[in-house]
Amino acid sequence: MNCQECLHKVCAISRLRPDELERIGKNCSRVRYKAKEKVFKQGTPASHLIYIKSGLLKSHFIESNDKEIIIDLFYDNMFLGMHSIYTGGVHQYSATVIQDAELCFIESSAFRDVVINNGGFAAEMMAATCSDSMHVFHRLRSMIRKQLPGRFAEAILIFSDEIFMSDQFTLPLSRNELAEFLGSTRESVTRTMTEFRNDKIIELNGKDVRILTKELLKTISELG
Amino acid sequence: MNCQECLHKVCAISRLRPDELERIGKNCSRVRYKAKEKVFKQGTPASHLIYIKSGLLKSHFIESNDKEIIIDLFYDNMFLGMHSIYTGGVHQYSATVIQDAELCFIESSAFRDVVINNGGFAAEMMAATCSDSMHVFHRLRSMIRKQLPGRFAEAILIFSDEIFMSDQFTLPLSRNELAEFLGSTRESVTRTMTEFRNDKIIELNGKDVRILTKELLKTISELG
DNA sequence: TCGAGAATGTGATACAGGTCACAGTTTTTT
DNA sequence: AAAAAACTGTGACCTGTATCACATTCTCGA
Missing domain, CATH: 1.10.10.10 (Winged helix-like DNA-binding domain superfamily/Winged helix DNA-binding domain)
Incomplete structure (x- = not known):
């Protein structure tokens, strides 16, 4: 798998050394998804982190009745599922494709290894995750006010x-x-x-x- | 400043090597706060990460009218302000003490240095941050449903x-x-x-x- | 091409909870 | 100890939006 081409797009990836890039690339597969396909489901084991090469997805909670709650939207060059990887290895929310997408599945253990060995990368991922979370915090605010x-x-x-x-x-x-x-x-x-x-x-x-x-x-x- | 005593309480801190613990400790000051005191205010420069040794605090958005929105509550052995440290160095929300607290102010550059040099610590902090964020995501769900x-x-x-x-x-x-x-x-x-x-x-x-x-x-x- | 099911628009109705007003109580300040 | 300010309870009223019911219009597989 060629992760080189994502290099210039995602700040965090540029922090990777060649061997780490290979480690990730080896444990990464790119898949095309069509709209309405479910990528992962809340409650299932979180074995991979998703990198969105292109397309539009939603993260959402599944409710007991038919209604869902969309937590947030994800699109080009974003990572999806970080919260699940770091919270007990179980998906905390579901992810579904909204517009046809190209997704990279990064093996979570490979990803975690790289985080542990490369603090610069870890810091960039932290920044991205915090930014995504802030977006949801503002949505909380909007819902209330x-x-x-x-x-x-x-x-x-x-x-x-x-x-x-x-x-x-x-x-x-x-x-x-x-x-x-x-x-x-x-x-x-x-x-x-x-x-x-x-x-x-x-x-x-x-x-x-x-x-x-x-x-x-x-x-x-x-x-x- | 003696960070040793927090060692056994917070998983992430146990990942620190002695020199890192010292680096953090040197750039860390512990302060007592009384209820209703504001620890930091949304929009101000985020120079420190807060570790809560004891007490109860709230993170909240300031609204144009007098009303506020409490994002979440923070208590013993939690970190507060991670989102601000990693999002442009400006506080993304305010933090105010609810019950008398003992807080450690960790210099953000020292903290970031340690994160970059110690991936294990970074991973633990990531886990803590993701867990905190998930709590807010569930609050979003509650507000809506x-x-x-x-x-x-x-x-x-x-x-x-x-x-x-x-x-x-x-x-x-x-x-x-x-x-x-x-x-x-x-x-x-x-x-x-x-x-x-x-x-x-x-x-x-x-x-x-x-x-x-x-x-x-x-x-x-x-x-x- | 047709039919079935999904997606959309629109009206009538109900109600949770916001807003306003005021009174009593507790806490803080001086 | 008095005065001011903040906190709390309760009633009357109003409104945004959820809910229900139905008619149309799309979409897509058989």
């Missing part, structure tokens, strides 16, 4: 600024998944969306979104 | 099982702080509490709590 329009505006901004880097994009989530991401229900999300369209804040056509007044979106997101 | 009685029951169980290790304890939070922890308001928390008392689930006298039917609490917490 903001009401639906604020949370929806925030989500649109995340798609626009963090994921697609464009004011115009196709929503990768169904209305139902959007509800799971926003901690709401399908119906309420629908209503909020038509509301936003009527108010000329976004142009909305099925899953196609175009942001009309980004400033207003920011205001709504901040005021909740 | 459960309603107030469920969240309150959960909080009582956290106090009982994770913090005080007893069915009988004195609430360390005011009604208002409890509301900030539960993502609610003072009034609603009060009402929920009297409800629980009337239903003979807990005995309640000011801040003194005694759990009467733990099983019921668990059920309420799980069903939301």
Whole structure:
């Protein structure tokens, strides 16, 4: 497996020495996934860390009833499953593909070996993990303080600024998944969306979104 | 500063070599704090990592209005501020003492040096950080799915099982702080509490709590 | 190509809990 | 010891959004 090509993209990987890169590469397999495929399931043994070469995934909790809760979204050049690797070796959440993805499965023992032997790499991974966690902490804040329009505006901004880097994009989530991401229900999300369209804040056509007044979106997101 | 005595309490610290322990110890100062004192404030430079020798603290976001949001609670033998150390060197949240505490301030550059040079220590710190983050992820889940009685029951169980290790304890939070922890308001928390008392689930006298039917609490917490 | 199941929009209704107002109590300050 | 400030309980009211029910419209496999 050729990990070289990921070198320039992920800061942490550039910290690896050639032999470590090989150690990881040898215990790493790249796999293509299609949308809706489950990558790993909460409760199963966490044998691998996932590196996302391309695509979009969600981490989510499985609930007793049918509803799920999306913890966060993961995309190009991110690692997924760190919390599971370091918490008893059992997956703490599920991961499912949202948009076709290319994933590298890194054997967790190989990964841990490298962390132990290379503190610089460990530090970079720590930084990445802390950053990911902070993102969820802010989502906690949003859930508590903001009401639906604020949370929806925030989500649109995340798609626009963090994921697609464009004011115009196709929503990768169904209305139902959007509800799971926003901690709401399908119906309420629908209503909020038509509301936003009527108010000329976004142009909305099925899953196609175009942001009309980004400033207003920011205001709504901040005021909740 | 004598870090030896913390050695047997915190797994990560036992990974340190004598010289590293000294490096940390030299750049570490222990300070007593009284309840309500602020340890660090969101937005300020993150120069130190906090080790909690004893006491109870909260990490919290500061909101534009007066209300706060308690992200999580920290107590004996936990580290606080890891996310800030590894995310741009600025504190990502505030930390305030709830019950008188003894804190060790570990110089962040010394800490980072040790992490880089000692992968075993890095791995342990990663484990601790991931575990703390997972706790917040579960709180996110609770905020979204459960309603107030469920969240309150959960909080009582956290106090009982994770913090005080007893069915009988004195609430360390005011009604208002409890509301900030539960993502609610003072009034609603009060009402929920009297409800629980009337239903003979807990005995309640000011801040003194005694759990009467733990099983019921668990059920309420799980069903939301 | 057709049918079945999933995804979406929309109305009517219910209710958990936020907000406001006020009173009593406890704690802190001077 | 008096005054101020913070904390707590309780009632009345209002609102955001969950829930239920149904009609349409897509999607994709047989």
